[in-house]
Structures are given as structure tokens and as C-alpha cells.
Amino acid sequence: MVPHLITALTGPINELEQRVLESMPAIERWFRLEWMEHTPPFYSSVDLRNAGFKLAPVDTNLFPGGFNNLTPEMLPLAVQAAMAAIEKICPEAKNLLLIPEKHTRNSFYLTNVQTLIRIFSMAGLNVRLGTLDDSIKEPTALPLPDGTSLTLEPLIRQRSRLGLKDFDPCTILLNNDLSAGIPDVLTHLHEQYLLPPLHAGWALRRKSQHFRAYEEVAKKFAKLLGMDPWLIYPQSVAVGDLDFSTGQGLDALQAQVDNVLTKTRRKYKEYGIQEKPFVVVKPDSGTYGMGIMTVRDAKDLEDLGRRARNKMSVIKDGQVVSQVLVQEGVVTHERMHDAVAEPVVYMMDRYVVGGFYRVHADRGEDENLNAPGSSYVPLAFAHSSHLPAPGEKPGASAPNRFYMYGVIARLAMLAASYELEATDPEAEDYA
Amino acid sequence: MVPHLITALTGPINELEQRVLESMPAIERWFRLEWMEHTPPFYSSVDLRNAGFKLAPVDTNLFPGGFNNLTPEMLPLAVQAAMAAIEKICPEAKNLLLIPEKHTRNSFYLTNVQTLIRIFSMAGLNVRLGTLDDSIKEPTALPLPDGTSLTLEPLIRQRSRLGLKDFDPCTILLNNDLSAGIPDVLTHLHEQYLLPPLHAGWALRRKSQHFRAYEEVAKKFAKLLGMDPWLIYPQSVAVGDLDFSTGQGLDALQAQVDNVLTKTRRKYKEYGIQEKPFVVVKPDSGTYGMGIMTVRDAKDLEDLGRRARNKMSVIKDGQVVSQVLVQEGVVTHERMHDAVAEPVVYMMDRYVVGGFYRVHADRGEDENLNAPGSSYVPLAFAHSSHLPAPGEKPGASAPNRFYMYGVIARLAMLAASYELEATDPEAEDYA
Known part of the structure; x- marks a missing residue:
């Protein structure tokens, strides 16, 4: 269809x-x-x-999931691009260590990982999966919808290098956005290529x-x-020093929402756009569409109920939201x-x-x-x-x-x- | 279908x-x-x-025609590869001068040229066509099957640079295999990238x-x-000093045909292949499938008639064949x-x-x-x-x-x- x-x-x-x-x-x-x-x-x-x-x-998104949603026709383009990327970064590379998200029982996400393995194998790398999940102590098979499986292995850190048992990679590819913070095991890896770099993760x-x-x-x-x-x-403005649970900083937030709405209204007028402007308030760090709020009038923030404030205050991996982005919708x-x-x-x-x-x-x-x-x-x-x-x-x-x-x-x-x-x-x- | x-x-x-x-x-x-x-x-x-x-x-083939035969699904791969190639050779490039074959009335070939223009435009270059045909003195439109047209322009050589009127290219791409020899206009272009290089043409x-x-x-x-x-x-062997019109060198050719057939027969035996080996004799330079002969027995060369020898002796652009390749079929x-x-x-x-x-x-x-x-x-x-x-x-x-x-x-x-x-x-x- x-x-x-x-x-x-x-x-x-x-x-x-x-x-x-x-x-x-x-x-x-x-x-x-x-x-x-x-x-x-x-x-x-x-x-x-x-x-x-x-x-x-x-x-x-700098740690894209969802490669499973690409059609088969698109994959050769991904392979060709991966070849070009590897050639530039580390042409001698033989082994690639891929570190996925921890919540790896989701079959859509696992198929995304499977697709990434396929792309990088085709581009000329031996790919194996290492997990940041400390509870995994030995190679663990995760079944895939197509009847095959993925094997997650515990990471082995030796001085300045990260790898798996009998697997010393030249490049480490993160498919984990580090919302939960930067694990020690990933720091000070000066001999290996860590992609994307740590400061691309939502921890920073x-x-x-x-x-x-x-x-x-x-x-x-x-x-x-x-x-x-x-x-x-x-149009986007950051607002910090917020505490949704106590209401601290909500007045500053309200002022910025009003500011962005006013500017947007002006632009709509310039272009003769009949629609009603709105802003989106979202955590300044973090992902997965959590803690996101649509606001059409700055006054709406005055009577933000407890439930709405709770929803805004904590997002993925229990991170507390103290800074938001006010963005033109x-x-x-x-x-x-x-x-x-x-x-x-x-x-x-x-x-x-x-x-x-x-x-x-x-x-x-x-x-x-x-x-x-x-x-x-x-x-x-x-x-x-x-x-x-x-x-x-x-x-x-x-x-x-x-x-x-x-x-x-x-x-x-x-x-x-x-x-x-x-x-x-x-x-x-x-x- | x-x-x-x-x-x-x-x-x-x-x-x-x-x-x-x-x-x-x-x-x-x-x-x-x-x-x-x-x-x-x-x-x-x-x-x-x-x-x-x-x-x-x-x-x-280092001057491939036939890009018109690629399906639309393949073209994005070509564009991506062209981008990678240009990035390496001349990232600042703005203009590409494409020099096609002279016999440009063939609509399949013209569609090939159109496809190349499309690929390189998408890859970020202004593409124009220059012709080696001296009889074209001003921009000439050639109609295409899809109702559009291509414009061929006369080349303008100024000291060490080649271009068109109001068009100074950084890169010159040949889609002409130079079977007819190397035109003076293409020599000593030390300031511009000439791709492929002259010695890739069939003149050399x-x-x-x-x-x-x-x-x-x-x-x-x-x-x-x-x-x-x-x-x-x-398996391939070159045989030189040939003159098909006088029969000079045909004995040496016969010996090499026999040599390749014998080696092939040995290999067929090793692999239990039931087929009858054959060799292909083709001009050592040149293209377009001209002057090619299939031989199953070296003796067949003894009674090579006048017509067959004529067919072998002259190929594209009137080039005389004096050296051939004897190749395992x-x-x-x-x-x-x-x-x-x-x-x-x-x-x-x-x-x-x-x-x-x-x-x-x-x-x-x-x-x-x-x-x-x-x-x-x-x-x-x-x-x-x-x-x-x-x-x-x-x-x-x-x-x-x-x-x-x-x-x-x-x-x-x-x-x-x-x-x-x-x-x-x-x-x-x-x-």
C-alpha cells in the first residue's frame, strides 16, 4: 500500500x-x-x-535509532556513506564495537541495531555488540523478529582501551544517547575512536x-x-534555574513564552498567515519526546496543575529538568x-x-x-x-x-x- | 516486465x-x-x-557510455559517489566541462550524456558540454527523446586553460575514449583537472x-x-607486428592461440569441465566491439579469408590493427x-x-x-x-x-x- x-x-x-x-x-x-x-x-x-x-x-538526533524503518532500497546508500566515513576516520579499521541502548528488549530497536550491524559489515568491518548493562556478565543472545538473534557481550576495559573478549576494536560507535550520564568505562579512551564524542550525548x-x-x-x-x-x-530561547516541583522560575518561563509568541505573531502577520501561533516547551537536554508541552498563551502557564508540572519535571532515566527550551511551534x-x-x-x-x-x-x-x-x-x-x-x-x-x-x-x-x-x-x- | x-x-x-x-x-x-x-x-x-x-x-571501459541504462533507483548512488569523487579531487570546483563522443546524434548516447549532466549537477557542479567536433562553431542544440535538448558548444583554448565562452571549468571530464588520437586542444592542460588522464584513452x-x-x-x-x-x-597474451592485409605475423598469432587453448584445456581437465575451450582475438587497443574474432582451433587461422582479415584489420575511427590480444574465451x-x-x-x-x-x-x-x-x-x-x-x-x-x-x-x-x-x-x- x-x-x-x-x-x-x-x-x-x-x-x-x-x-x-x-x-x-x-x-x-x-x-x-x-x-x-x-x-x-x-x-x-x-x-x-x-x-x-x-x-x-x-x-x-546524534544517536539515531530507527534504521529499521529505512526501506531495503535505501540501505546501499547507507553502506556507501559508511564506507566514505570509515575511509576518512580510520581506513585500517578491522573491528567496530557497537554500544546500543540498554533497554534492548524492544524488537523495533533491536532490528535497528541489526540494520546497523548489516550496514557496517557491508562497509568492511567486523561488528560486535558491547553493553553498558552491568548485569550482563556473559554473551547473551537476544531474539529478533526474523528468527535470528543478536549477541550482547559485556565490555572489557583494559587501561586505555575498551573491547570485548578477544575483540580489540579501532572504533567504538555509540547508539546510546548517554541520557543517564557518562559511564566511567567510556572516559579517557585516547587510543580508540569514540563516535560520536561523549559531549554529543545528552549528559552534556x-x-x-x-x-x-x-x-x-x-x-x-x-x-x-x-x-x-x-x-x-x-525561534528558540533557553530558560534555566527552573524547578517545576516548587514553581521556581515559572515567571521567567512565562515571560519568554510570551516573547516568542509575540515575535511569531508578528511574522505571521507579515506573511498573512491566519493560524494561531504556539510555542513548544521542552527539556533543554534529553530525548524520547518526554516532558514536552504545547502552549498557545503565556497565561496558561499560570495555572499549570500538579500533574502537568510532574510530567515536565522528570524525563528519561530519571533526569530532573531544570532548564528548558522555549521554541516557536x-x-x-x-x-x-x-x-x-x-x-x-x-x-x-x-x-x-x-x-x-x-x-x-x-x-x-x-x-x-x-x-x-x-x-x-x-x-x-x-x-x-x-x-x-x-x-x-x-x-x-x-x-x-x-x-x-x-x-x-x-x-x-x-x-x-x-x-x-x-x-x-x-x-x-x-x- | x-x-x-x-x-x-x-x-x-x-x-x-x-x-x-x-x-x-x-x-x-x-x-x-x-x-x-x-x-x-x-x-x-x-x-x-x-x-x-x-x-x-x-x-x-574508462569512458563509460550507457549511464542511460541505469534505473532511476541507482542514480542516487551515482550522485553520492560523484560527490565523494569531487570532494577528493577538487572540492572548490564550480564548473565541469564534459566532452562527449563526436558521433552525438545517437539518441541512446545523448541520453547517457544527459544522465551524466544530471548526476554531476546534483553533485554540485555547473555542467556544460564542449565538443571536439571542429565543424561546430557555435552552440548547437541536439534534441533528446524526452523532448528536451542538449547544447554542444565549441571549445575555447586559451594558453594553458580549456573552456567554453564565459565558462572556465576547474575540471574537464572526458566521455570520449580518444580512439581517433589525442587532439592538441587537450594537451598541456596543467592548471585544470583532466579526467580520466590522456593515457587512459585508446590512443595510448x-x-x-x-x-x-x-x-x-x-x-x-x-x-x-x-x-x-x-x-x-x-589468460591473455599480446601479439604484435601484425599486418592482417599481408598476412604478416599470423604464424606468431597462431602459436599464441594454440598456447592459450592448450593451457585452457589443461584447466578444464583439472576442473572436469566438459566444454570446448576457445580464445577471443581482439585489437590490443580500441573499443566498440570491432575487430573481434572467436577461435576454437589454431588451424582455423590458416585459412582466414580476405573478408575476415579485412574485418580484423581496421576498427573504430579507421585505426589499423597491428597488435592484438589473444584471450581465453x-x-x-x-x-x-x-x-x-x-x-x-x-x-x-x-x-x-x-x-x-x-x-x-x-x-x-x-x-x-x-x-x-x-x-x-x-x-x-x-x-x-x-x-x-x-x-x-x-x-x-x-x-x-x-x-x-x-x-x-x-x-x-x-x-x-x-x-x-x-x-x-x-x-x-x-x-
Whole structure:
């Protein structure tokens, strides 16, 4: 079944699509020059929201799960990109140690890990799985839906190297976002490549830093194309010193929500947009769509009930939320069988390797879709395996739309690269 | 319509397929290490023959036409590979000058050129076409089957740079194999990248040098896999000082044909192969399947009639043949609707980007298929967009078979790299 997807077919995004297609060689060259100065994250996925009048990334994941949602047609692209990445980082590499999330009984997640193993084996590496779960003391088989299984092995740390029994890897790839903090076993690994670096994990990473970098990238790119950068970035402000359980800092939060709503209202007026602006309040670090709140009026924060405050205060792995990001909300006008859909783009090294639609039947167009009950439609992106055709009417061609999604997702990846440079604890200061 | 393709399902090639699949990470790493020492040709295509008991390349094209035969699903792989190639050679590149063959009225060839333009535009270059045809004095539109057109422009040479009117390229890509000799306009271009280099053209290139390099590569690879290298290379000997019109040198040719037939017969005996060996005699330089002869018995050369000798003596662009390659013939046991088929694999930089079957209804299994009347079935290779599955029975899975074809084709590409290093007139001698 090929899903029927309704994309908003009018407004500024179509003009953007047109300009993006016309400027294809210039855009690709621009990226090429950026990658001469900056190192792309090893892999990433970006959630996009297409409002018809605006297209923006809302989440950039540096430990992407969900490779299981890519169609078989997309995997050769991932293998080729993995080859290019390995060639640059460690061409002599023989062994790759992959460290997945701890909650590894989820069969979708396990299939994601299986897909990653396949991609890196095809790219020329022996791949084995090491776990951060201390309760696993010996190799443990985890059954997969296709009847095969994965083997998780306990990590062995010897002085400055990390490995498994009879397995000394040159590169360690994390598919665990370190929300629970940085385990000792991963620190001071100076002889091996640890990818992504520790400061990319949610123990240290901040969304506000990412979106600050993204705003910079979006402005550069908008200048190249001669367009308003607001069309591709969500306004974002960080608010700290919060304690949802006592109510501390909620007034500052309210002020910033009002600030972002006011600015957004002004922009909507400029473009003649009839919709009601909203903001999304989310923890400045952390993932899995937890602790996220949609606010349409700053006053709504005044009578935030105990339940709502509890929901906001603690997220994945029991982390307490003391800083949030107040972000301009971007509605999604994409629909599949009346369900709200948002595109997710996957990248490896500096290449787009695939994507799919995240669809949620029970959520509104202004809500976060990365939540229980969401489903995935990899089919929708299968058309991305066709090259864009510059001649086609904007909005009419799936490959053209997907090319534009790939461009915006790569801007977010480039922002992640800027972000990781700025936050690198080992970076030397040449100033 | 999906073609029904019969591949020989028994014998040593299935063992080879098994070993290739099991050794996938080791093979990919081996290639990675080779590419650290050697530069892949910018692009290439390799004709393979699968005899069931033997799989070998029979032609390695460094100016591949036929990109029009790749399916749309394969093009993103080509774009990604082109991006990687450009990044390495000339990341600042803005303009690419593409020089096609002169006989550019053939609509299949023109569609090939159109596909190349598309690939390199998507990879971030402004592409324009310059022609070696002196009769074209101003921009000339050539209509394409899809209703659009290509514009050929006269070349402008200014001191050490080559370009078009208002177009100064950083890189010049040849899609013209220089069978007619090296035009002055292409010499001494020291400020620009000329790809592939002039000595890759048939004005200087010799098949015997390629197959000597291929034998070396095949032996290295066979050692890695612990197998007989004969299973993947055709024995080849060059014979020079020939004049087909006077009969000069035909006795030496006959001796070498007998020599290769005898060695092949010995190998067939070793493997219990019931077939009758044959050799293929082809010009040592040149392409387009011209001047090629199948010989089953050295005695047949004694009564070579005038017509056969005329056919052998002059090939593309009126070049006279004075040196030939005597090559062990490899039958093709692949069939599509009873027509003989051979796989052609396309590569860009060091990546396999696609392929198709060349099918010829009127030719025998021991004849050259690159001839008038051949057709192409890109569909058959569409399955190559699925990754190989190590678990599957050899010969049973199209992606597995295609992976093996990709490995052998890359060995031929690596041999071309060795060959171009050995024949580089500008190479310094460190001995």
C-alpha cells in the first residue's frame, strides 16, 4: 500500500522548493565548502515539520535509532556513506564495537541495531555488540523478529582501551544517547575512536546550543538563496534555574513564552498567515519526546496543575529538568489517512541516506509525534530514490519535496557540527 | 516486465559466491587498504562473463557510455559517489566541462550524456558540454527523446586553460575514449583537472597492459580468499607486428592461440569441465566491439579469408590493427528469454553505482555481445539495490550474485588503477 500523503501545496514553501531546485549545484557546492571546514557527525537523524508556509527541523538526533524503518532500497546508500566515513576516520579499521541502548528488549530497536550491524559489515568491518548493562556478565543472545538473534557481550576495559573478549576494536560507535550520564568505562579512551564524542550525548548536550548554531547556519544559507531565514528556523530561547516541583522560575518561563509568541505573531502577520501561533516547551537536554508541552498563551502557564508540572519535571532515566527550551511551534500540515505526519531524514557522514514519515493518528498538528502510538511509513520516502527533476511544479513531485527535506536536514546536521565544535571540551582555544 | 534470467546454478562460481559473502568485511577492508595506495579511475564500467565454472571481466571501459541504462533507483548512488569523487579531487570546483563522443546524434548516447549532466549537477557542479567536433562553431542544440535538448558548444583554448565562452571549468571530464588520437586542444592542460588522464584513452591504452595488471590483482585477491585465481581471470597474451592485409605475423598469432587453448584445456581437465575451450582475438587497443574474432582451433587461422582479415584489420575511427590480444574465451551461461546475456557493472570513484544485463538474441554464448542488435535490461539489476544476505543459498539470490559481480568488477577497476600508474608518462621513477 502506498500511503496517500497530503502536503500543503501553496505558500512560501513551494517558492522555497522552487528556489532550492534551481540552486541545486550552488547548494551542493556550498555544503562541500562547509564540509571542508567542519566535520559532519558520524550519523544523525533530523525531525522536520512542514507547515506549508515554513519548514524547520525540530529535533536533531546524534544517536539515531530507527534504521529499521529505512526501506531495503535505501540501505546501499547507507553502506556507501559508511564506507566514505570509515575511509576518512580510520581506513585500517578491522573491528567496530557497537554500544546500543540498554533497554534492548524492544524488537523495533533491536532490528535497528541489526540494520546497523548489516550496514557496517557491508562497509568492511567486523561488528560486535558491547553493553553498558552491568548485569550482563556473559554473551547473551537476544531474539529478533526474523528468527535470528543478536549477541550482547559485556565490555572489557583494559587501561586505555575498551573491547570485548578477544575483540580489540579501532572504533567504538555509540547508539546510546548517554541520557543517564557518562559511564566511567567510556572516559579517557585516547587510543580508540569514540563516535560520536561523549559531549554529543545528552549528559552534556543542550538543545539551546544546537538551535543557536542552527540559526547561524540557516542565516548563512538564506543569504545564499536570498530568502528570509525565518522560513527555515524555529525561534528558540533557553530558560534555566527552573524547578517545576516548587514553581521556581515559572515567571521567567512565562515571560519568554510570551516573547516568542509575540515575535511569531508578528511574522505571521507579515506573511498573512491566519493560524494561531504556539510555542513548544521542552527539556533543554534529553530525548524520547518526554516532558514536552504545547502552549498557545503565556497565561496558561499560570495555572499549570500538579500533574502537568510532574510530567515536565522528570524525563528519561530519571533526569530532573531544570532548564528548558522555549521554541516557536511549527505545525505540520502533512497528512496520511487523516493522521498527522512528519518527515524524519537519516544521514551518515555528510550524505542523506534515507527517511520516512512518522505518523500519529491520535495527535494534533501542533503536538510532538515522537510518542507512544506513533507509526512509521518508510514507503512514503521510497520515492526519494529517484532524483529530483528541476522541471516539475513545486509540491507536485515527491522526489523534489524530499530533496528539499534533505537540504534542510543537512543544515541541521551542519549545525550539529558547529555545535560539537563549540562544546568540545578538548578543543584548543586559538583566540 | 521482470526478465527471467537463468544463471548457471552449480559449480565453482557458487563456491566462490559463498566464500565472497562470508568474507564480505575482509574483502571490503582489503579494497579500502588498496585505495589508500592507489587512486580509483574517476568512472568505469566492466563487462563480465559468468560461465558457472568461471567468472571474469572481459572489458574495462574508462569512458563509460550507457549511464542511460541505469534505473532511476541507482542514480542516487551515482550522485553520492560523484560527490565523494569531487570532494577528493577538487572540492572548490564550480564548473565541469564534459566532452562527449563526436558521433552525438545517437539518441541512446545523448541520453547517457544527459544522465551524466544530471548526476554531476546534483553533485554540485555547473555542467556544460564542449565538443571536439571542429565543424561546430557555435552552440548547437541536439534534441533528446524526452523532448528536451542538449547544447554542444565549441571549445575555447586559451594558453594553458580549456573552456567554453564565459565558462572556465576547474575540471574537464572526458566521455570520449580518444580512439581517433589525442587532439592538441587537450594537451598541456596543467592548471585544470583532466579526467580520466590522456593515457587512459585508446590512443595510448593497451588491453594487454590492463589484463597484466588484472592478473596481478586477481592473484592478490585469490590469496586473500584462498582460491585458484584462474577462476576469476582470463589468460591473455599480446601479439604484435601484425599486418592482417599481408598476412604478416599470423604464424606468431597462431602459436599464441594454440598456447592459450592448450593451457585452457589443461584447466578444464583439472576442473572436469566438459566444454570446448576457445580464445577471443581482439585489437590490443580500441573499443566498440570491432575487430573481434572467436577461435576454437589454431588451424582455423590458416585459412582466414580476405573478408575476415579485412574485418580484423581496421576498427573504430579507421585505426589499423597491428597488435592484438589473444584471450581465453569465457562463455556466458546467463540467459534471458533464451538470449545470451552478460552483466555490465558501473562504478564511480571506488563505488559500484549500478549495472544491467547486455542481452543479444542473435549471438552465441562464446561471442562478443557488444555489437549491433544487443539490447539492455536494466531491470534485472534493480534487485542490486537490496543488500546481499549472507544466509541465502548461493545462486539463489539476485542481490548476492550482484554483490559478487560488484567485487569482480572492482578488481578490474583496481587493475585499471595499477595500469594507469604503470603507464603514466608523467610518473616519476623512484627506483
